[in-house]
Amino acid sequence: MRAREVLGFALRGLGANKLRSGLTTLGILIGVASVILLVAVGNGSAEAVKNSIGSLGAGSLTVSSSTTGRGGGFGGQATTGPRTQAKQLTVEDAEALVDPEAAPHVESASPVVNANSVTTTYATTSHNVSQFIGTYPGYFKAANKTVAKGAAFTRAQVDGRARVVLIGPTVATELFGAVEPVGKKINVSGAFFTVVGVLAESGSASTGFQDADDVAIAPITAVQGTLTSYGSLSQIVVRAKNADVVDDAQAEITTILNQRHKITGSTSDFTVYNQASAQDAVAESSRTFTVLLAAVAAISLLVGGIGVTNIMLVTVTERTREIGVRKAIGAPKGAILGQFVAEATILSLLGGVLGVLVGVVGSRFEIVGVQPVLVPSSIALALGVSVAIGLFFGSYPANRAANLRPIEALRHE
């Protein structure tokens, strides 16, 4: 008795009841497809979050003043009440951070002043820029802003209080439409700025709740004279030498600012926000999300497996007489066992293969705003599990068939 013949018997058995076999296969198909698809959706949303965070600038740190909270941490808001003597961040603070001696891991530190919702006009068109930023040239690299057209302003222009501006793609479209913006003058709350460049699209506009492209960046000196006062900074954006030394840079910044602000205790008047640790937190939560989705999918796969057992039990009962005849003419126990295990495995393997197909095709489409990203190991796992399901869930009915006593099986009507 060869394996091929046992397989032939199994196929003939399945073919005898095509609708039933098809429905059972469908159960496994749905299980496998949902494992692959839901894991891909979880993975896809994790990737999307990672990309949008990455586009804000990996390897960069943001220092902002806080009247409460601890120094050096991120997001810590829980320690003490307001400090009466809190010092604001200044341009001098920012310049003190660029110090090869005290802060060897800091590449650049850009002071940032920020004006929200600034009305700009060009000719007869006007547009409210949601973020009007005044800063140093180092900001472009630190905040991952790329200049698509024209050029960034220089340090000399900052020192010379030049009224030049780079605008985000959203602003360019709203204000200029098809007109070439570079070289044109725009009116920003009564002051004229010359557009010297247009930023590239940040790529995170679709996932963030704020349009990262609705932005204008000008020298800090020019903004401070026109849109904001000469007082404090809203933040300092620091770029570490590379992504691996972000933690070292963070420690150096904390030390320097503690000295300058004469802080000795645990309470601090500034917060250093670390992009990398935020990324870790998000990655962690999206992993949980993926595991949750996979668990739901695994349950549906399990239900599909129970469907296989169920249908195989029905098949064995229905074919009891045939099993009796086979035994009477000398079928060894192994051949009967093999035939029914093979039937169950073919059902679930077929469902598995079709499920992989559906899963792979389905993952090409966007699902609830998330572009799924296939995880190859989930395909292998789902296929493997579907075969295991056939073997496991098919073995009980098959054993029942193989252990039938021939006289009783023959008497069965």
Added chain:
Amino acid sequence: MTPPVLDVRAVTKVYGRGDTEVRALRGVTLRVEQGDYVAIMGQSGSGKSTLMNILGCLDVPTSGHYLLDGTDVGALQEAQLSILRNRRIGFIFQSFNLIPRMSALANVELPLAYGGVKPAERRRRALAALELVGLADRVRHEPNELSGGQQQRVAVARALATAPSLLLADEPTGNLDTRSTHDVLDILDRLSAAGRTIALITHEDEVALRAKRVLRLVDGRIVEDRRQAPVQGPPPAVASGAVG
């Protein structure tokens, strides 16, 4: 000297226990030599089906011994019994019991497949067996495309294909019309004439008349053992020239 094909020694079979105890066989002793053609007759409840199951190695006796071709069946394990059924016994059932949705050829090949015969050899032997029962032109047909008589002839071919020591037929004509009954009995006569050992269970006198020897079973005991023709020789119908 070769051992008898069937050697049944004081076999009893009891079903159930206590109040529900049923003594189906109460000590049956029987020897069947090679080439014999035995009809076992009896009313329903006489124990003939139980005897048939024991002879076919489908059931084991409560006490006593049963030797098939000199092998004590009582000492064998399930796996060895299935080999024994495959090689030594050819079953013919009252309700044909062909496997549905398999062609006549595949049905006849089935016991050979379980016996591990190679595909080419299997096909040759299955075709020869089908030729013998006169169904060479129906090999591709499935059971539901065949008449009852044809199905039973396929079943006879299936029983023959492994060249067993014993053909065991349980009321082979019980579900057939007169014409088909004659066809099947003629085939059995020819097989007997060719030297096959046949044991047949029936309650029809017409069928029993064709056998060389008739046993009558009443209440689990053999009450009559009548020889109608010698063991080494043609069955009565062939001897009288009714069947060629």
